[in-house]
Amino acid sequence: MPAASASALRAWHGRRVxxxxxxxxxxxxxxxxxxxGVHALVKPPQWKRVQKLVRDAVMPLAGYHTATLRTYLKAMxxxxxxxxxxxxxxxxxxxxxxxxxxxxIKQQPFGSFDYEAHLWRLALANHTVSVVATTxxxxxxxxxxxxxSDDELTKLISFANxxxxxxxxxxxxxxxxxGAGAGISRNRLRGVTAKSIHKHGGETFISSFDLCAKVSPDxxxxxxxxxxxxxxxxxxxxxxxNLTAYAAEWTTQRRGVPALSGDRLRATYxxxxxxxxxxxDVLRWSGLQKLDxxxxxxxxxxxxxxxxxxxxxxxRCYTARRN
Amino acid sequence: MLHSQKExxxxxxxxxxxxxxxxxxxFIEECISAAAVxxxxxxxxxxxxxxxxxxxxxxxxxxxxxxxxxxxxxxxxATRRRLGITRKNGVTLRQVQHLFERIEKTNYDxxxxxxxxxxxxxxxLNKAGTAGAHxxxxxxxxxxxxxxxxxxxxxxxxxxxxxADKKYIGNERRASDLDAHxxxxxxxxxxxxxxxxxxxxxxxxxxxxxxxxxxxxxxIRFRPATYKTTAMALACATDVAATQGTLGDVLVDxxxxxxxxxxxxxLEVRKLGGxxxxxxxxxxxxVSGHVRGAVIIDGQPFSPSLPQSLRVIHRPLPxxxxxxxxxxxxxxxxxxxxxxxxxLVLHSSRRLSDGSLVYKYQCPAAAGKLICPLVASSxxxxxxxxxxxxxxxxxxxxxxxxxxxxxFTAAELPLSQRHLHGSTAWRKSYARRNEVERLxxxxxxxxxxxxxxxxxxxxxxxxxxxxxxxxxxSTNRRLAKSYERRQPKPPKRGRGxxxxxxVIVMAEAIVATDLTRTPLRI
Numbered sequence: 001m002p003a004a005s006a007s008a009l010r011a012w013h014g015r016r017v018x019x020x021x022x023x024x025x026x027x028x029x030x031x032x033x034x035x036x037g038v039h040a041l042v043k044p045p046q047w048k049r050v051q052k053l054v055r056d057a058v059m060p061l062a063g064y065h066t067a068t069l070r071t072y073l074k075a076m077x078x079x080x081x082x083x084x085x086x087x088x089x090x091x092x093x094x095x096x097x098x099x100x101x102x103x104x105i106k107q108q109p110f111g112s113f114d115y116e117a118h119l120w121r122l123a124l125a126n127h128t129v130s131v132v133a134t135t136x137x138x139x140x141x142x143x144x145x146x147x148x149s150d151d152e153l154t155k156l157i158s159f160a161n162x163x164x165x166x167x168x169x170x171x172x173x174x175x176x177x178x179g180a181g182a183g184i185s186r187n188r189l190r191g192v193t194a195k196s197i198h199k200h201g202g203e204t205f206i207s208s209f210d211l212c213a214k215v216s217p218d219x220x221x222x223x224x225x226x227x228x229x230x231x232x233x234x235x236x237x238x239x240x241x242n243l244t245a246y247a248a249e250w251t252t253q254r255r256g257v258p259a260l261s262g263d264r265l266r267a268t269y270x271x272x273x274x275x276x277x278x279x280x281d282v283l284r285w286s287g288l289q290k291l292d293x294x295x296x297x298x299x300x301x302x303x304x305x306x307x308x309x310x311x312x313x314x315x316r317c318y319t320a321r322r323n
Numbered sequence: 324m325l326h327s328q329k330e331x332x333x334x335x336x337x338x339x340x341x342x343x344x345x346x347x348x349x350f351i352e353e354c355i356s357a358a359a360v361x362x363x364x365x366x367x368x369x370x371x372x373x374x375x376x377x378x379x380x381x382x383x384x385x386x387x388x389x390x391x392x393x394x395x396x397x398x399x400x401a402t403r404r405r406l407g408i409t410r411k412n413g414v415t416l417r418q419v420q421h422l423f424e425r426i427e428k429t430n431y432d433x434x435x436x437x438x439x440x441x442x443x444x445x446x447x448l449n450k451a452g453t454a455g456a457h458x459x460x461x462x463x464x465x466x467x468x469x470x471x472x473x474x475x476x477x478x479x480x481x482x483x484x485x486x487a488d489k490k491y492i493g494n495e496r497r498a499s500d501l502d503a504h505x506x507x508x509x510x511x512x513x514x515x516x517x518x519x520x521x522x523x524x525x526x527x528x529x530x531x532x533x534x535x536x537x538x539x540x541x542x543i544r545f546r547p548a549t550y551k552t553t554a555m556a557l558a559c560a561t562d563v564a565a566t567q568g569t570l571g572d573v574l575v576d577x578x579x580x581x582x583x584x585x586x587x588x589x590l591e592v593r594k595l596g597g598x599x600x601x602x603x604x605x606x607x608x609x610v611s612g613h614v615r616g617a618v619i620i621d622g623q624p625f626s627p628s629l630p631q632s633l634r635v636i637h638r639p640l641p642x643x644x645x646x647x648x649x650x651x652x653x654x655x656x657x658x659x660x661x662x663x664x665x666x667l668v669l670h671s672s673r674r675l676s677d678g679s680l681v682y683k684y685q686c687p688a689a690a691g692k693l694i695c696p697l698v699a700s701s702x703x704x705x706x707x708x709x710x711x712x713x714x715x716x717x718x719x720x721x722x723x724x725x726x727x728x729x730x731f732t733a734a735e736l737p738l739s740q741r742h743l744h745g746s747t748a749w750r751k752s753y754a755r756r757n758e759v760e761r762l763x764x765x766x767x768x769x770x771x772x773x774x775x776x777x778x779x780x781x782x783x784x785x786x787x788x789x790x791x792x793x794x795x796x797s798t799n800r801r802l803a804k805s806y807e808r809r810q811p812k813p814p815k816r817g818r819g820x821x822x823x824x825x826v827i828v829m830a831e832a833i834v835a836t837d838l839t840r841t842p843l844r845i
């Protein structure tokens with residue numbers, strides 16, 4: 001085995017390698033040459049540009065059998081050629097990003113392309129996308145700032161409550177309660193304990209490391225229940241990876257259950273606040289830094305038109321000043 | 324060509340109709356009478372007789388004056404009377420030549436050097452040359468403009484001069500056609516050198532996606548070769564705009580838009596209300612500058628997030644003898660399509676008081692074509708939308724990235740057009756320009772008007788121009804007839820009782836049998 005490939009393997013070994021690399025698979029990747037033959041896939045000048053990207057992208061799957069690996073090499077080559085033709089930088093994190101893979105898949109003629117699963121597997125192996133991205137429906141992009149409807153939230157809580165695995169049940173319920181009830185999601189979940197729940201003048205609040213959020217009155221009993229799961233220590237157990245993405249895997253591809261999204265849970269909280277509270281309180285409790293950040297939520301606000309109109313006006317002034 | 328009396332009558336009627344359509348004869352007579360300063364015998368050959376005789380001969384591709392007297396003298400007495408031929412001894416060649424000279428002198432003053440010397444000539448040729456078009460030609464407002472070379476019968480050469488001692492003292496120019504001009508051959512040999520005139524014509528083309536319209540000439544200019552070609556094309560467009568009251572697409576080749584500032588053609592066409600559709604020269608392809616942060620490529624504004632590799636796309640060039648390879652064309656158009664998502668989207672335009680236009684363009688990410696980190700709303704676009712390859716990190720003030728919309732004046736984007744240059748839509752739109760080439764080809768065809776060197780054996784811009792205009796009118800008439808033949812005709816009404824289908828006969832027989840309970844009889 002060449003020294004370069006050995007060092008590359010060592011580098012990959014620390015990452016997500018499916019199985020132990022096979023010597024013959026590594027050799028195949030190193031010697032892959034699609035410029036030969038009558039029906040060559042790629043012309044030599046373009047192959048010179050994309051070969052490093054193709055080999056680097058497929059290397060994490062070197063544990064696969066060579067017959068399987070050829071399909072991955074071809075899929076990656078087609079993606080790399082497309083990215084090169086469209087002027088994208090030939091870097092792993094760019095070419096295997098969620099947006100680019102989706103755009104590539106969408107542009108293939110219907111019925112002519114069958115490498116979608118391979119590409120997502122490659123992206124996953126290279127840690128350029130989350131698990132959620134690879135399993136999401138490719139039809140429409142979910143609105144990250146769209147709040148869950150009452151129906152969706154009910155189904156999500158019901159699904160979480162019915163889980164037989166205690167760890168999963170408690171984790172999922174906690175994520176939902178903190179996200180939809182107090183806008184605490186993603187990294188703000190870390191370090192939140194049962195003692196974080198406190199009161200200010202009769203109102204229930206919960207503190208995270210950078211904010212003190214008012215709990216929605218409807219969610220107070222639910223949050224009390226959730227807090228009882230872990231009376232001592234953090235409400236959600238820290239993991240090496242993104243906890244929300246980890247929990248989202250449990251809800252994907254479940255009939256009738258909306259996919260878990262930390263952003264949408266938080267949007268549920270922010271939109272509820274916008275419908276009931278004044279602007280300054282919304283900013284303080286939601287942890288948003290700028291008025292500009294509220295713009296994305298405004299389309300989903302149905303009630304409290306005075307506050308919303310005020311916000312829209314302020315945003316227009318802000319934009320005008322900036323320009 | 325030999326014609327029966329019936330055919331000849333029809334041709335004469337057609338010729339009179341063409342000449343009366345735009346009052347060509349009246350105009351010539353007015354010019355002659357306005358310039359009449361000498362006394363003498365009244366002219367015996369009428370303008371109508373001469374013009375009708377020429378027009379009928381041009382229908383057959385003959386332009387010779389020598390055959391005119393014989394033609395007129397062989398007409399029946401009634402037609403001769405109608406045409407104003409009263410001389411008992413018949414028309415002579417001298418009379419024909421004399422009247423032709425008079426027409427030339429009253430419409431053109433060779434001693435003048437300003438552009439106004441062509442005013443009368445332009446009116447005369449436009450009246451004569453645009454007649455005969457089909458009525459459906461008015462269904463479109465779009466035109467294609469181009470010029471074609473009309474070689475003169477005259478010659479232009481130099482003769483060596485010697486003094487009394489037979490010593491060479493220089494060259495003397497000996498031009499038998501004083502109005503014609505040389506056009507040198509192209510640098511790459513794509514055009515031959517010739518001595519003669521340029522015929523610039525505006526020809527109807529169908530609207531984009533519109534119905535077929537008859538090919539017809541809307542306006543012409545006849546000038547010495549290489550004389551202000553772009554200005555002549557603009558004059559034709561101006562004529563059409565004035566006649567129609569509006570102007571649609573104006574299709575021209577890259578010769579007319581070779582100036583990067585566009586002040587000589589594209590901007591003026593836009594002021595007239597037209598939309599120029601044109602090709603670009605090789606030196607105009609690629610990045611030509613930046614305006615408010617937008618990259619100007621092939622005349623169009625693009626987002627600065629456009630990757631470098633897509634900024635210059637070379638179009639495939641045809642070989643000397645072979646047509647373009649379709650695969651090469653497809654590859655080129657695919658690249659243009661890949662680049663097109665970065666093009667700023669034309670949102671609206673408005674006309675200023677001076678007639679010039681300003682355009683409002685929208686950022687492609689704001690328009691939903693691109694995912695750009697600087698545009699928050701683009702983050703929610705549907706999955707599969709292309710991400711920007713090279714987005715700027717910050718949006719400079721007053722740049723296209725700073726706001727959803729930016730306004731550009733027409734002068735800032737002189738080479739912009741409706742479709743991106745090189746795209747499939749542009750190619751299909753630009754292909755309509757072939758109509759003008761087809762028209763020139765038709766007129767020069769030996770089987771029809773036969774407008775080529777040797778057919779016309781008169782010299783001078785008016786004489787040649789008038790015969791060329793008559794041949795264009797003849798082409799218009801022929802194309803109008805051809806268009807009329809192509810139109811679907813209503814089905815002829817059948818005679819007698821309508822025929823019944825055998826199945827119906829069978830069904831009626833079965834029903835009748837069933838009702839009467841008798842054996843089936845058909």
